[in-house]
Amino acid sequence: MAVFSVLTVLVCGYFFYAATQGPYGLYERGRIESDELLLGQELTKLITTRKEAQNRAHRLSDDYLDLDLLDEQSRKVLGMVRDDEVIVR
Numbered sequence: 001m002a003v004f005s006v007l008t009v010l011v012c013g014y015f016f017y018a019a020t021q022g023p024y025g026l027y028e029r030g031r032i033e034s035d036e037l038l039l040g041q042e043l044t045k046l047i048t049t050r051k052e053a054q055n056r057a058h059r060l061s062d063d064y065l066d067l068d069l070l071d072e073q074s075r076k077v078l079g080m081v082r083d084d085e086v087i088v089r
Contacts, residue, residue: 020026059066060073075081 018025022028056069058064059069
Protein backbone atom coordinates (compact mmCIF):
# COMPACT_ATOMS: atom_id res chain seq x y z
CA MET A 1 0.00 0.00 0.00
CA ALA A 2 2.85 2.43 0.79
CA VAL A 3 4.50 1.74 -2.55
CA PHE A 4 1.25 2.61 -4.32
CA SER A 5 0.99 5.91 -2.40
CA VAL A 6 4.58 6.87 -3.18
CA LEU A 7 4.10 5.97 -6.81
CA THR A 8 0.90 8.03 -6.96
CA VAL A 9 2.65 11.06 -5.43
CA LEU A 10 5.54 10.75 -7.87
CA VAL A 11 3.24 10.48 -10.90
CA CYS A 12 1.18 13.45 -9.71
CA GLY A 13 4.39 15.41 -9.11
CA TYR A 14 5.61 14.60 -12.60
CA PHE A 15 2.35 15.74 -14.20
CA PHE A 16 2.33 18.93 -12.12
CA TYR A 17 5.89 19.70 -13.21
CA ALA A 18 5.06 18.97 -16.85
CA ALA A 19 1.94 21.16 -16.69
CA THR A 20 3.85 24.16 -15.34
CA GLN A 21 7.51 23.89 -16.36
CA GLY A 22 7.50 21.56 -19.35
CA PRO A 23 7.85 22.50 -23.03
CA TYR A 24 4.05 22.81 -23.31
CA GLY A 25 3.47 24.11 -19.79
CA LEU A 26 1.90 27.28 -18.48
CA TYR A 27 5.14 29.27 -18.30
CA GLU A 28 6.04 28.40 -21.87
CA ARG A 29 2.54 29.36 -22.98
CA GLY A 30 2.94 32.78 -21.34
CA ARG A 31 6.25 33.31 -23.12
CA ILE A 32 4.73 32.30 -26.45
CA GLU A 33 1.80 34.68 -25.96
CA SER A 34 4.12 37.59 -25.15
CA ASP A 35 6.21 36.76 -28.25
CA GLU A 36 3.00 36.69 -30.28
CA LEU A 37 2.07 40.16 -29.04
CA LEU A 38 5.50 41.59 -29.90
CA LEU A 39 5.51 39.96 -33.34
CA GLY A 40 2.00 41.27 -34.01
CA GLN A 41 3.16 44.81 -33.25
CA GLU A 42 6.19 44.37 -35.50
CA LEU A 43 3.95 43.01 -38.26
CA THR A 44 1.71 46.07 -38.01
CA LYS A 45 4.74 48.37 -38.37
CA LEU A 46 6.02 46.39 -41.35
CA ILE A 47 2.62 46.48 -43.07
CA THR A 48 2.50 50.26 -42.61
CA THR A 49 6.04 50.66 -43.98
CA ARG A 50 5.18 48.43 -46.95
CA LYS A 51 2.06 50.44 -47.76
CA GLU A 52 4.04 53.69 -47.63
CA ALA A 53 6.68 52.24 -49.95
CA GLN A 54 4.01 50.98 -52.35
CA ASN A 55 2.41 54.43 -52.35
CA ARG A 56 5.72 56.13 -53.15
CA ALA A 57 6.48 53.59 -55.87
CA HIS A 58 3.05 54.12 -57.40
CA ARG A 59 3.49 57.89 -57.30
CA LEU A 60 6.77 57.55 -59.21
CA SER A 61 5.48 54.99 -61.74
CA ASP A 62 4.76 55.62 -65.41
CA ASP A 63 1.01 55.29 -64.86
CA TYR A 64 0.83 58.07 -62.28
CA LEU A 65 3.64 60.59 -61.93
CA ASP A 66 3.71 62.93 -58.95
CA LEU A 67 5.87 65.82 -60.08
CA ASP A 68 6.45 67.15 -56.56
CA LEU A 69 7.76 63.78 -55.40
CA LEU A 70 9.89 63.46 -58.53
CA ASP A 71 11.34 66.92 -57.88
CA GLU A 72 12.06 66.04 -54.25
CA GLN A 73 13.78 62.78 -55.17
CA SER A 74 15.87 64.31 -57.93
CA ARG A 75 17.02 67.12 -55.66
CA LYS A 76 17.93 64.64 -52.95
CA VAL A 77 19.93 62.46 -55.34
CA LEU A 78 21.62 65.30 -57.25
CA GLY A 79 22.01 67.67 -54.31
CA MET A 80 20.74 70.65 -56.28
CA VAL A 81 18.98 73.75 -54.95
CA ARG A 82 17.25 76.63 -56.72
CA ASP A 83 18.46 80.22 -56.22
CA ASP A 84 15.39 81.24 -54.25
CA GLU A 85 15.52 78.32 -51.79
CA VAL A 86 17.04 78.21 -48.32
CA ILE A 87 18.56 75.01 -46.92
CA VAL A 88 17.89 74.30 -43.25
CA ARG A 89 19.97 71.55 -41.59
